[in-house]
Amino acid sequence: MSVRVGRVVVVGGGVAGVSTVAALRSGGFDGELTLVDAGEFPYDRPPLSKEFLAGKKDLQQIALQPPQWYDDRAVRLVNRAVVTAVRPDLAAVELAGGGTLPADRVVLATGGHAARPPIPGGDDPRVHVLRTAEDAAELRAALVPGARVLVVGGGLIGAEVASTAVDLGCEVLLADPAPRPLAGAVGDEIAAWLHGLHARRGVTTVHAAVESFASAAGGLEVRLTGEDEARVVDVAVLGVGMVPETSLAAAAGLDVDRGIVVDEHQVTSNPAVLAVGDPARTRRDGALLPRTEHWEAARLDGERAAAAILGRTAPATSAPWFWTDRHGLHIEAVGDMASADRVVVRGLLGEPPFSAFGLRGDHVVGAVAVEDSTAVRAARRMIDRAIPVDPVPLADTAVELKKLLRR
Amino acid sequence: MSSGIRVASLDDIPEGEGIAIDKSVTGTADDIALLRDEDGSVWALDDTCTHEDASLADGWVEGGYVECPLHSSKFCLKSGEVQNLPATKNACPHRVEVRDGEVYLFPNEAP
Numbered sequence: 138m139s140v141r142v143g144r145v146v147v148v149g150g151g152v153a154g155v156s157t158v159a160a161l162r163s164g165g166f167d168g169e170l171t172l173v174d175a176g177e178f179p180y181d182r183p184p185l186s187k188e189f190l191a192g193k194k195d196l197q198q199i200a201l202q203p204p205q206w207y208d209d210r211a212v213r214l215v216n217r218a219v220v221t222a223v224r225p226d227l228a229a230v231e232l233a234g235g236g237t238l239p240a241d242r243v244v245l246a247t248g249g250h251a252a253r254p255p256i257p258g259g260d261d262p263r264v265h266v267l268r269t270a271e272d273a274a275e276l277r278a279a280l281v282p283g284a285r286v287l288v289v290g291g292g293l294i295g296a297e298v299a300s301t302a303v304d305l306g307c308e309v310l311l312a313d314p315a316p317r318p319l320a321g322a323v324g325d326e327i328a329a330w331l332h333g334l335h336a337r338r339g340v341t342t343v344h345a346a347v348e349s350f351a352s353a354a355g356g357l358e359v360r361l362t363g364e365d366e367a368r369v370v371d372v373a374v375l376g377v378g379m380v381p382e383t384s385l386a387a388a389a390g391l392d393v394d395r396g397i398v399v400d401e402h403q404v405t406s407n408p409a410v411l412a413v414g415d416p417a418r419t420r421r422d423g424a425l426l427p428r429t430e431h432w433e434a435a436r437l438d439g440e441r442a443a444a445a446i447l448g449r450t451a452p453a454t455s456a457p458w459f460w461t462d463r464h465g466l467h468i469e470a471v472g473d474m475a476s477a478d479r480v481v482v483r484g485l486l487g488e489p490p491f492s493a494f495g496l497r498g499d500h501v502v503g504a505v506a507v508e509d510s511t512a513v514r515a516a517r518r519m520i521d522r523a524i525p526v527d528p529v530p531l532a533d534t535a536v537e538l539k540k541l542l543r544r
Numbered sequence: 545m546s547s548g549i550r551v552a553s554l555d556d557i558p559e560g561e562g563i564a565i566d567k568s569v570t571g572t573a574d575d576i577a578l579l580r581d582e583d584g585s586v587w588a589l590d591d592t593c594t595h596e597d598a599s600l601a602d603g604w605v606e607g608g609y610v611e612c613p614l615h616s617s618k619f620c621l622k623s624g625e626v627q628n629l630p631a632t633k634n635a636c637p638h639r640v641e642v643r644d645g646e647v648y649l650f651p652n653e654a655p
């Protein structure tokens with residue numbers, strides 16, 4: 138450690154913030170460590186559209202860590218507190234209500250909020266979004282059996298909500314102007330198949346955007362593009378993306394460009410402030426990369442930020458990975474399918490388990506797997522280690538993928 | 545000390561993979577995953593991931609760890625210690641012995 142850092146304040150107790158404090162302590166940081174979070178306690182977000190929304194888990198069951206964990210690591214956890222300003226000039230952060238916390242380093246782990254595009258009538262209380270446990274609890278209360286539910290957006294969260302709502306006995310309509318949502322992330326063929334799952338489970342899918350909402354007799358009236366007649370539903374959910382929380386960074390004069398701009402060590406334009414997780418946007422070799430709004434990326438950001446504060450070498454990077462669950466299937470993707478010039482399917486597309494590998498030349502650049510976690514883990518190593526592969530054995534389920542890694 | 549339960553032949557477990565042994569055989573609360581590292585060594589942990597319902601026997605075994613097939617928490621093969629979220633609890637380890645190509649399990653004995 139070149140310069141000793143005495144006090145670190147992490148703002149935001151999502152997976153990025155909790156991973157930051159975990160990695161600081163396991164890396165030997167022995168200074169004062171404070172984690173400030175606006176919520177009741179740090180909880181995990183992916184279950185909010187899955188088990189939590191389905192009523193199978195409560196908030197305690199999705200805590201990121203048990204309360205004792207923070208005590209054991211001498212992490213001062215300040216719940217239900219909002220940071221209102223970051224003042225690197227004063228080596229402090231300011232809290233709502235007037236308090237301040239001294240901080241030699243501040244880690245912004247502030248996540249983001251669900252996007253609420255300006256759709257006329259979109260402020261009706263029956264129009265929901267899903268980002269927080271409160272959002273999920275409100276939505277869950279509305280997802281009663283027989284409820285007519287409109288899900289707007291067929292991306293990751295929209296599809297999960299549609300799936301959970303069907304499980305709960307709702308009548309679900311899913312609207313997305315894109316014919317194959319997620320095509321960029323999983324490739325055209327798999328995107329089409331995944332989207333097709335909805336209809337097989339009784340979800341009505343339409344290629345349309347919402348023009349307006351209005352209160353009507355018997356429910357919420359929805360006008361969709363390309364349809365003459367309005368539809369009437371009981372509940373609507375917008376799953377149309379997230380807006381990164383960058384206001385603290387902007388007010389502190391940090392470089393912000395649709396995300397808090399960081400270098401490869403998560404350090405912002407002010408060396409005393411770092412940013413991790415959903416709002417962080419990396420600049421590499423002068424170019425701004427797109428933000429990765431996935432769970433594991435947030436976790437790994439935290440580990441990198443801790444290494445930077447400790448003056449250690451950053452952990453090795455790996456191809457980005459995410460999972461999602463819909464209609465009882467576990468789907469995972471790794472790397473960048475969009476940069477592939479050909480796709481090799483392993484198994485039968487449409488009959489899980491199966492997977493698809495995106496190749497560029499003789500290198501794997503991305504993969505998607507349905508109920509086949511080994512395929513994605515193998516692909517990840519092929520990408521990370523830049524192992525050239527022959528598409529013929531790759532497609533052959535009789536050939537073990539681990540063998541291809543050993544070549 | 546008992547001589548352990550013979551649960552598998554070494555050849556039944558490919559390197560870098562695992563198999564689950566049913567709790568009716570092991571007499572434990574959970575099934576037990578026999579996990580074979582790439583160096584050939586065999587380890588045993590409670591099979592059900594401490595996060596949700598995944599079987600660790602279906603995980604990716606490499607370099608002293610098993611990675612959960614659902615959300616990729618990693619567990620130390622030797623100690624069961626969890627390495628990263630989303631799981632927060634350690635997996636319970638069990639002692640294993642390999643004799644003459646046969647795998648013997650000592651349920652609930654520390655490795």
Ligand SMILES: Cc1cc2nc3c(=O)[nH]c(=O)nc-3n(C[C@H](O)[C@H](O)[C@H](O)COP(=O)(O)OP(=O)(O)OC[C@H]3O[C@@H](n4cnc5c(N)ncnc54)[C@H](O)[C@@H]3O)c2cc1C
Binds near residue numbers: 176183268
């Ligand atoms: C419903 C849902 C389902 C998802 N499912 C998956 C999935 O299956 N797989 C996957 O890979 N990813 C999934 N994701 C994405 C994943 O959850 C996010 O990428 C991840 O939560 C990002 O973590 P984070 O720590 O950056 O931000 P967040 O989880 O948003 O945490 C930020 C925290 O900061 C707090 N905060 C913000 N500002 C302040 C302030 N000024 N003062 C104090 N506290 C503050 C907030 O209250 C919040 O607790 C899902 C996301 C959602 C919303």
Ligand code: FES
Binds near residue numbers: 594595596612
């Ligand atoms: S079930 Fe193992 S990490 Fe989630």
